[in-house]
Each structure stands twice: as C-alpha cells, then as structure tokens.
Amino acid sequence: MQLTGEIYGINGPIVYLQGNLGFKMAEMVYVGDDKLVGEVIGLTKDITTIQVFEETTGLKPGQTVYSTGSAISVTLAPGIIGNIFDGIERPLKEIAKTGGAFIPRGVNVESLDKQKKWHVHITVKEGDHIFGGTIIAEVPETSAIIHKSMVPPDTNGVVTKVYPDGLYTIDEPIVVIQTDAGEEKILTLTQHWPIRIPRPTQKRYPSDRPLLTGQRILDTLFPIAKGGTAAIPGGFGTGKTMTQHQLAKWSDADIIIYIGCGERGNEMTNVLEEFSELVDPKSGNPLLDRTTLIANTSNMPVAAREASIYTGITLAEYYRDMGYHVAIMADSTSRWAEALRELSGRLEEMPAEEGFPAYLASRLSAFYERAGFMQNLNGTEGSVSIIGAVSPQGGDFSEPVTQNTKRFVRCFWALDKALAYARHFPAINWLTSYSEYISDLSPWYSKHVGNNFVNCRNQLVSLLTQENSLNEIVKLIGSDVLPDDQKLVLEIARVVRLGFVQQNAFHKEDTYVPMEKQLKMMEVILYLYDKCKKLVAMNMPMSLLRENDIFEKIISIKYDVPNSQLDKFDDYFKMVDAFYEHMIATNA
CATH class of the missing domain: 2.40.50.100 (RNA polymerase II/Efflux pump adaptor protein, barrel-sandwich hybrid domain)
Incomplete structure (x- = not known):
C-alpha cells in the first residue's frame, strides 16, 4: 500500500510533513503535484523531513507526498558507458529532447x-x-x-x-x-542498487601496484596506488581540471567516471565537449567509449549535487564488480561540501568550522573509504580509485574541506598558483605534496621498472628540497657567496624542475611517458650530477661548467628521446662521460 502525507512546511529544498506517517529513513518519495524526486532524511514522532532533488518553486503546503517503498537507487544495466547523467542518474540528452537546455521540474525519464x-x-x-x-x-x-x-x-x-x-x-x-x-x-x-550503501565484496587487497598515469611528477614523485585515493587542491586557474583530463586520458584505468559536482555551467560544457572529442590513445576510439559523465552544475538544486558523488561511486563499484579498474574524477568535492553546508543550514543544525556541518569529516571519510582494490563476489579482481579535486577559497589550504580531506586520502597533489602563472604544468608543488604509497609500491617498482627506481626518486626529491633551502639564502645574500657544491645543487635542481618535473601536455612525446623512460631520465640526471660533483671536488668552478651546453641537452631529453627509442639514452651517458673527460683535459 502506498503511503502518502501532506506538506506542512517548505524551506528551500527541505520539505516537512507533520506526524509519523510510516515513511522509512532514506526512502525515495515523490513530492507535490509535479512528483518531484525527494529523499527522507529525518524522522521524529512529530515531523518527517525530506530533501528534494529538484527546484521547489511553486510547491505549497497541503500538496501530497507519495512513498515509493525503496531507497534512492541507480539503475545498473548496459547503456551507462558513454552517457551523460545528472546527479540522480537522469540522462541529460533525453531530457534535452523534451525539456530544452534546462531541466524541467518533475521530468520523468528512464535512466537507461x-x-x-x-x-x-x-x-x-x-x-x-x-x-x-x-x-x-x-x-x-x-x-x-x-x-x-x-x-x-x-x-x-x-x-x-x-x-x-x-x-x-x-x-x-x-x-x-x-x-x-x-x-x-x-x-x-538490469539491477538496482541504493547509492548510499557500498556494494559488497569478498576481500580488500593491500595497495601494492600503482595507477600509472604517464605524468612524471605523479608516477615517480607522488604515486597513487590502484584502488587508492588522492586529492588535488588548488585555487582558481591552477589546473585541477586539466590535470584530471590528463589522468582520464592516460591512466591505466579501464573506465573513467567524471563527476562535475557544482562546477560552473560553461566550464562543465567545455568538459563535456572536450571529452566528446578526445580520442583514447590506447585504442584509437573516442574516449567516451569508456567514460561516464555526471554533470551537476552550480545552478542545479543543491540536494542533487550532494547525491551526485554517491551516484558516481555506485556506478564505479558496479563496473569494479565485473573485474574492471575504474578511476573516479570528482570535480570538485568543495562544491559538494558547500551543498552539505546549505542543507545543514536549512535544517537549522548547529554549524561547525566556517559553517560546515559537524559531520563533514564523516561524510568525506565514507566517500573515500569506498575506494579500494577488491576481490569481488564472483572471484574477479577490480578496483575503484578516487581522485577528488578540492577548490579552497582563495587557495587557502587551511580551510575545513582541504584539512578534512587530508585525513582520509593518502596522496596529496597540491597545486600552486605561482607555478601555474609561470606556465609550469602540472603546477603541483613538490614541497607541499606527498604520497604515503611509496613504501607500499616499492616492491612493484623494483620488480617491474628497476631496482634503483625508488633510490633515484628519493635523490630527486632531496635535490628539490635542498634547492628550496638554498633559495632562501640566495634571496637574502645572493648566489655569488655560495660555495660551488651548493651552486651545483641549484643547477641540477633546475635540470630536474625543467627537464623532469615539468611536462608538456601538447607534445606527442611528452604528454605520456612510460615508466622505463622516467627511470632512464632520472639516471642520466643523477649521472650528470655525480660527474659534476667530482669536477667540483677538483676545485673546478661552477661558472666553467655552466659554459658547456650539457645541462640544456639533458633538459631537452624529454623531447629528443622518443618513447619508443629508449636505447638512445646510451648516447646521453656517453655524452656526460665525454663532457667529464673534456673538462679534465682542458683544465689539467
């Protein structure tokens, strides 16, 4: 028997019914004459509270609310891949045929x-x-x-x-x-699954293999594991969306689910158009053939924005259960948290820091905990990796969403405004970023890439850290007073920054770099550093070493050595040897 109730009060997307009418917590309901989709979020003996996923303009007290008897769920069947949905899995292309550019209230279309x-x-x-x-x-x-x-x-x-x-x-x-x-x-x-409940699995595996992206600063310096979690925080214009595009295009995930959560409409339109045009470099087919897009722009109702990331993660878990590796791009979790804040304010809950609800941390943890590398019920293996963009106001990483996200992700790729404005891509700051997966992934690197991979990586990070310390001195008293061994550190760190960390997304050899080439590049840079240290130890001045163009040649390796011709690296080792012998011979 279908339960019904009468609307007693309306506060934005929040609707109140008077009395205990027999509705269940988290039950999906239809609200008003237009049958707007809603969800029960509060029950007391006197009041039933409902959040509505659509615009509530025109609703009035006395209109009827109808129960459905089931939780808010997604339809899982063929037709999901390549589709574009809103926050509650309604296909936008189908809605556009009848409703035009904006979603009409009470629209009733099948998900698939x-x-x-x-x-x-x-x-x-x-x-x-x-x-x-x-x-x-x-x-x-x-x-x-x-x-x-x-x-x-x-x-x-x-x-x-x-x-x-x-x-x-x-x-x-x-x-x-x-x-x-x-x-x-x-x-x-077809099957249906409630979006707020994780799909069951047999077993969770440890994080022992990386999600390869072809981006050197990510794969080498701050890797993410398959089934891992990462946050990309950054202010406006620092490259969050561009970085996620590169990951969607090049990461070795089988399926990409992109959730545009509360982004500006024109930016979301660009994303949809670009994804439609992107070609999958692995197969030559359109990238949309292995991508699902969930578009929930900033002018759409906030309750649907709150639901959109749960819709996305449930679709990801469904494909994981088939044995696929899925990567979720959530852009951005800050807008999702703002939706939580608005709903919490409407519910007159006690606010915590900066007005966010006290349960912000637990909601974030519940979302990121659904990532993982799993053994499924049918014995196959699959993974869900979550990469969430965070948009702190004014680029302030001390705000609550960024700080709480850091508690639950093991990979933190901090975008830097100064690097972005200097056209350094990816604009990930190597001093404030970190990855906790390094030790877990070390055995994989040793087995599949090379025994000295992690050692080379650690030396590069050490050089970049030393450069930062030395730059503080240089700002105060200038570089001329530094001893030559410290000048060498600054020069090699420059080679690391420009030749290794910086990457060109529009260059065919540099947009994606295999792990073997990343290791060879590190080895050549460190080999040059080792030879230069020996020359400096022989009292050879740094000004003399800089007169040679060897440093510029090593920087340009990323363009000059094709990904398919790694044997060319032998020439660079010989070039460094020749440079070393030439310097000794001419200054004997």
Missing part, C-alpha cells in the same frame, strides 16, 4: 534506454548454481567495454531456464532461477 536491443551472450546453463555476483551474460556495451551482467548480490539459486543468445532489451528475461527459498525468479540485464 529500455527500447534499445543489445547483443546478449548468455554465460550460464541450466542446472548451474549461481550466487550474488555470478556473471550470467555478456553484452558489447561499447567498442572498448564488454558489459558483464551479474546476479544481484542478495540473490542465489539454481538455473532452471536459459534463453538463447540474441537481441534483448534491458528488461527482457534472459535467465530463470529457483532461489534457495524455493521461489522462481526471473533475471534480466
């Missing part, structure tokens, strides 16, 4: 196309005992992704009927089972 027929290959047979997570059918969803339809996690039984391979819609029966309780149940390509 129920008329489209998919080529379905059934992977079970009669008599099989199947359980939650068992793959029952495979569907070519795009040219890049095979969709593996699974038994819902709470279902198990014996297959009694299997339909032949062929064309099916997402709602047509493909398998019939007799459950362990003795009931007959029809399985289709």
